Amino acid sequence: xxxxxxxxxxxxxxxxxxxPVREGVFLRSSRACKxxxxxxxxxRAGETLGLVGESGCGKSxxxxxxxxxxxxxxxxxxxxxxxxxxxxxxxLKPHRRQLQMVFQDPVESLNSRHTVGEILSEPFEIHAVxxxxxxxxxxxxxxxxxxxxxxxxxxxxxEFSGGQRQRIGIARALALNPNLLVCxxxxxxxxxxxxxxxxxxxxxxxxxxxxxxLFIAHNLAVVKHVSDRIAIMYLGRIVELASADxxxxxxxxxxxxxxxxAIPRPTxxxxxxxxxxxxxxxxxxxxxxxxxxxxxxxxxxxxxRLEAPSLRPAPHxxxxxxxxHYDLP
Amino acid sequence: MPPVASPSAPPDTILEVQNLVxxxxxDAGRLTxxxxxxxxxRRGRTLGIVGESGCGKSxxxxxxMRLLPQPMGRIAGGRILFExxxxxxxxxxxxxxxxxGRIGMIFQEPMTALNPVHTIGQQLxxxxxxxxxxxxxxxxxxxxxxxxxxxIPAPEVRMGEYPHxxxxxxxxxxxxxxxxxxxxxxxxxxxxxxxxxxxxxAQILELMQSLQRAMGLAIVLITHDLGVIAETCNDVVVMxxxxxxxxxxxxxxxxxxxHPYTRGLLDSIPRLEHPRKTRLNVIEGMVPSLRxxxxxxxxxxxxxxxxxxxxxxxxLEVVAAGHEVACHRWRELPTR
Numbered sequence: 001x002x003x004x005x006x007x008x009x010x011x012x013x014x015x016x017x018x019x020p021v022r023e024g025v026f027l028r029s030s031r032a033c034k035x036x037x038x039x040x041x042x043x044r045a046g047e048t049l050g051l052v053g054e055s056g057c058g059k060s061x062x063x064x065x066x067x068x069x070x071x072x073x074x075x076x077x078x079x080x081x082x083x084x085x086x087x088x089x090x091x092l093k094p095h096r097r098q099l100q101m102v103f104q105d106p107v108e109s110l111n112s113r114h115t116v117g118e119i120l121s122e123p124f125e126i127h128a129v130x131x132x133x134x135x136x137x138x139x140x141x142x143x144x145x146x147x148x149x150x151x152x153x154x155x156x157x158x159e160f161s162g163g164q165r166q167r168i169g170i171a172r173a174l175a176l177n178p179n180l181l182v183c184x185x186x187x188x189x190x191x192x193x194x195x196x197x198x199x200x201x202x203x204x205x206x207x208x209x210x211x212x213x214l215f216i217a218h219n220l221a222v223v224k225h226v227s228d229r230i231a232i233m234y235l236g237r238i239v240e241l242a243s244a245d246x247x248x249x250x251x252x253x254x255x256x257x258x259x260x261x262a263i264p265r266p267t268x269x270x271x272x273x274x275x276x277x278x279x280x281x282x283x284x285x286x287x288x289x290x291x292x293x294x295x296x297x298x299x300x301x302x303x304x305r306l307e308a309p310s311l312r313p314a315p316h317x318x319x320x321x322x323x324x325h326y327d328l329p
Numbered sequence: 330m331p332p333v334a335s336p337s338a339p340p341d342t343i344l345e346v347q348n349l350v351x352x353x354x355x356d357a358g359r360l361t362x363x364x365x366x367x368x369x370x371r372r373g374r375t376l377g378i379v380g381e382s383g384c385g386k387s388x389x390x391x392x393x394m395r396l397l398p399q400p401m402g403r404i405a406g407g408r409i410l411f412e413x414x415x416x417x418x419x420x421x422x423x424x425x426x427x428x429x430g431r432i433g434m435i436f437q438e439p440m441t442a443l444n445p446v447h448t449i450g451q452q453l454x455x456x457x458x459x460x461x462x463x464x465x466x467x468x469x470x471x472x473x474x475x476x477x478x479x480x481i482p483a484p485e486v487r488m489g490e491y492p493h494x495x496x497x498x499x500x501x502x503x504x505x506x507x508x509x510x511x512x513x514x515x516x517x518x519x520x521x522x523x524x525x526x527x528x529x530x531a532q533i534l535e536l537m538q539s540l541q542r543a544m545g546l547a548i549v550l551i552t553h554d555l556g557v558i559a560e561t562c563n564d565v566v567v568m569x570x571x572x573x574x575x576x577x578x579x580x581x582x583x584x585x586x587x588h589p590y591t592r593g594l595l596d597s598i599p600r601l602e603h604p605r606k607t608r609l610n611v612i613e614g615m616v617p618s619l620r621x622x623x624x625x626x627x628x629x630x631x632x633x634x635x636x637x638x639x640x641x642x643x644x645l646e647v648v649a650a651g652h653e654v655a656c657h658r659w660r661e662l663p664t665r
Contacts, residue, residue, distance in 0.1 A: 048606075054526035161615050191381035191553065191616075196597035196609035203606060218526065225599035226606065244605055262531040264556030266598055268579045276535055277528045280496040 006044040009179060009212050010066065015039045015075035015085070017061050021285055033285045035061040036072070037236035040311070043180065048206065048213040050227030050244065052220055052259070054281055058236040059216045063182045066214065067101045068092055079180075097127055100173035104185035106165030110157040116143075116168055117153030123175040142171040146201060163194035170201065174209075182214045187222060199226060220263055224248055229319075232256045235292040236284050238311060242320040252314055252322040255293050291325070299328060334369075334410055339651075343411070343547050344370040344393070344432075344515050350406035351385075351392045360619045362388040364571040365407070368564075370515060375541065375548040377562035377579075379555060379594075383616055384568040386551045390519045392417075393549070394434055395424045412514070430460040433508030437520035439500035443492040449476070449503055450488030456510040475506040480536060498529035502536065509540060519551045534561055555598060559583055564651075567591050570617055570627035573645060577652035587654040587662065590628045626656070634658050 016039075018032040036058040043049050053059045064070045066077060068084055077084040079095060087095070103109040110119055120139045124130055130138065140150050146167040157165055166186060173181055183202065187195040203226060205211060217223050223230060223244075230247040232240045232255065240253040251257045258275040277296045282288055290307050294300040303325055314320040315327060338345050351363040363385040370376045378386045391397050392404050395416060409416040412431065416424065428434070436442045444452055450472055457468035469488070476484035479502040492500055501521065508516050521537070522530040538561060541548055550562060558565055558579070565582040567575045567590065575588040586592045596610035614631040623629055625640040632639070638657050645653040656662075 054528065163615065192555070192594060193381060193597050193612035194615065196599070196611045199599065200608050200611060203608065220527075221599045221601050224601055224605065225603065225609070228605075248601055258528055260601075262527045263601070264530075264534070264554065264560045266555040266559050266583070266595065266600065268559045268583050274531060274535075276531050280498055280529065281526070 006046060008042045009045040009079070010043040011076070011078040012039055012041040012062075012066070013076040013078065015062070015065055015077060016073045017058070017065055017070055018073045031285055033283075034236050034287065035284055036065065037284075037287075038075070039233075039236075039238055041231060041238065041241070043212055043214060045179070045212055046206075046210055047228040048215050048226055050223035050230040051214060051216045051233060052218065052223050052230060053233035054218060054259075056235075056281055056284060057233040058284065059233050060184050062233070063101065063184050063214060063216050066180075067099045067182055068096070069101070093127075097176040098179045100176070100178040100181050102166075102169050102173050102181055102183040102186045105189055106162060106169045107157070109169055110165060110172075112157055115154055115156055116148075116160075119157070119168065120153070120172055120175060123172065127176060129176065138175070142175060145174065145205070146171045161194075162190050163197055166190065166198050167201065170198075170205070174205070177209075178211070180212045180214065182216070184216045185218070186215075188217060188219065195222070202226065220259060232259065235282065235287055237292065237323065239293065239323045240321065241311065242314075242317070242322075246317065246320050250317070250320075252317075252320065252328065253293075253324050254297050254299055254328065258296075291323075299326065301325075338369045339371055341372045342369040343372045344549070345410040346389070346393065346407070347410065348407035349389065349392055349404065349409065349417075351388050351397065352403055352405045353398075353401045354403075355401065357620055361405075362402075362571055362619060363392060366566075366568070366571075366573055367407075368566050368573070368576060370547045370549055371564070372514075372547055373541070373545045374563040375550055375561055376564045376566065377558040378549065378551045378566045378568060379553065379558050380568035381553060381616060383570070383619070385571040386568050387519055389568070390434075390517050390549065390551050393517060394428055394432065395419070395421075396428075426460070429456055429507075429513075430511045431514050433511070433513040433516040435501075435504050435508045435516060435518040435521045437523050439497065439504045439524070440492060442504050443500060445492055448489055448491055449495070453488075453503070453507055453510065456507050460511045472506075472510070475510050476503070479503075479506045479509075479540070480532075481506075496529075497525055498532060501525060501529075501533055505533070505536065505540070509544070509546075512544060513546070515547045515549065517549045517551075520553070521550070522557065523552070523554070530557075537561070555594065567594075570622060571619065572627060573653075573655060574628065575652075575654045575656075576645070577648070581649070581652040585648070585652070586665070587648050587652070587659040588628075588656050589632045589634050589658075589662065592662070592665075593631075634662065 017036040018034050021031045021033050051059045065072045072085050117139050120142055121135045124135045139153055143152050148167055187198050215226055227244045230244050231238045234255050240256045258277045261275045279296050288295050291304040291309050294304040309323045309325045311321045311323045314322050334345050347367050349363055349366045353360045380386045393409055404417045453472035454468040457471050462468055473484045481487050481502050522533050562579050565579055566573055569590050575591045593612040612631050626643055629635045629639040643655045643657045645655045648654050
């Protein structure tokens with residue numbers, strides 16, 4: 001959905017998540033790991049926003065802030081007219097139903113001692129929805145929705161394959177009819193033939209239920225396939241945000257360009273000229289001065305070493321924003 | 330009499346696996362993880378083995394290296410011919426000399442391949458001390474050179490550091506330095522970039538290719554990533570449930586895939602150039618368990634082209650020179 005008129009469902013305003021680093025003899029907290037360092041974003045109702053970046057860029061931390069598995073250090077998370085970032089857990093509870101998360105590892109995120117039926121009825125119990133009979137009916141409806149047989153309810157998570165377990169994780173997230181699903185690397189632990197089954201399921205569910213997704217992943221090809229817009233993250237900040245097609249066809253930030261060119265393409269015939277970045281991702285504990293990407297950037301100047309660029313609209317490209325001082329050709 | 334290569338093996342073959350069968354003893358009885366796999370690896374070229382979890386690709390690598398988990402794992406049949414010897418029949422001592430010497434290896438997770446309590450210098454020197462020299466000073470010097478060769482900045486400093494002080498990409502460079510230290514003829518790399526970020530993966534793949542050109546190395550690259558296969562391999566073996574489904578040159582596999590499984594895999598990956606939010610092709614169902622394999626073609630329960638005949642065979646048939654497929658119906662598949 002590329003319509004900019006779609007109503008905002010969730011707004012992030014300058015969200016920061018700094019974790020104290022305890023070190024030295026007395027484990028005093030002298031420095032901070034700036035996992036998320038000033039992210040502002042709008043999620044529109046019914047869209048999929050892809051969030052891409054490499055390990056340690058803060059994409060999962062940001063997802064966990066949104067569902068309040070982390071309480072952000074500062075900034076606002078506006079959802080249904082309330083700032084989730086500062087709500088108490090009691091005040092948060094009614095909103096939690098609307099915000100659900102699908103995790104990467106379906107083995108670790110499902111309690112192995114509960115049957116699938118128990119796992120799926122838990123959300124109804126926590127939020128005191130329905131009685132035993134209606135919960136049973138809801139569990140069966142959920143199983144059907146995600147393509148699992150009804151007898152799955154009596155079985156335990158270990159009896160299922162990775163792809164089926166991810167279906168259970170998705171069913172659990174859908175139990176309370178949420179508006180927004182934060183999907184954190186939902187297919188990266190799966191084999192390719194199973195990955196496509198789960199991606200299709202997520203696309204079908206979105207169409208059927210009008211869901212909004214924040215889709216977090218490191219695989220740009222997967223993200224591009226499911227997303228309407230894509231945000232690229234580097235070291236705690238968003239460096240570029242645009243429609244999925246624009247990110248692929250006309251990436252502006254040098255990091256986005258390098259990331260795209262680094263993806264191995266499944267064809268033996270020619271590939272675009274590869275930009276191989278030098279060096280590693282720096283640590284969010286001691287990030288570089290100025291633009292965090294400058295030590296690896298082939299275009300870096302003195303200005304980049306001193307001054308951090310903020311996210312600005314790209315000239316002549318509506319809806320395309322980039323955090324770079326320069327308009328690169 | 331030394332074992333001889335098969336007459337069908339290409340002339341510059343350096344490693345030939347013939348009819349490899351590897352079994353595991355488990356509580357549920359004997360499982361056959363690799364069931365009659367054959368391929369040849371040629372000098373200066375990269376052979377990719379691709380397949381999904383449980384297809385036997387890693388067990389094939391461990392069989393070649395003779396590193397199967399003991400006592401459960403066992404090479405139950407076949408030969409692994411390398412420089413006039415059958416690796417499957419060597420004593421553990423003889424194999425010890427080859428491993429890390431003439432055959433190097435690179436594993437997925439560099440943190441587990443390196444010893445956390447020894448410095449990089451100690452671990453790398455050890456390779457030279459086992460295979461090349463008695464002098465510690467010389468081993469140290471050659472280790473430093475090797476780190477330089479794999480693109481590690483300030484190698485003298487890194488020699489004194491521990492694995493945890495290095496980033497994932499740098500650790501994998503150290504593992505590559507160890508694998509190549511003794512100028513091996515063949516390197517077996519099992520998912521060498523799977524644990525790395527894509528910009529780091531690009532660096533490592535580029536490094537492996539430039540070292541291959543410089544040293545004339547043969548590489549066996551095991552991966553689940555068809556993109557990595559397409560960009561780095563000359564020859565490809567597609568494995569499914571312990572058997573070879575299809576084998577050929579990289580252009581054979583990507584341009585003329587002749588097995589329904591190969592086609593299914595290629596069609597199910599999301600591609601950057603495809604229209605967004607369209608349904609992807611899927612391979613229905615899932616990989617059968619080794620405890621419960623179908624008789625005949627192992628892909629039959631997921632195959633859209635299944636017929637009664639699939640309950641027997643299928644053997645590998647020649648599609649074209651160097652291109653083989655194990656499917657009764659490969660001639661009838663729709664053209665692509």
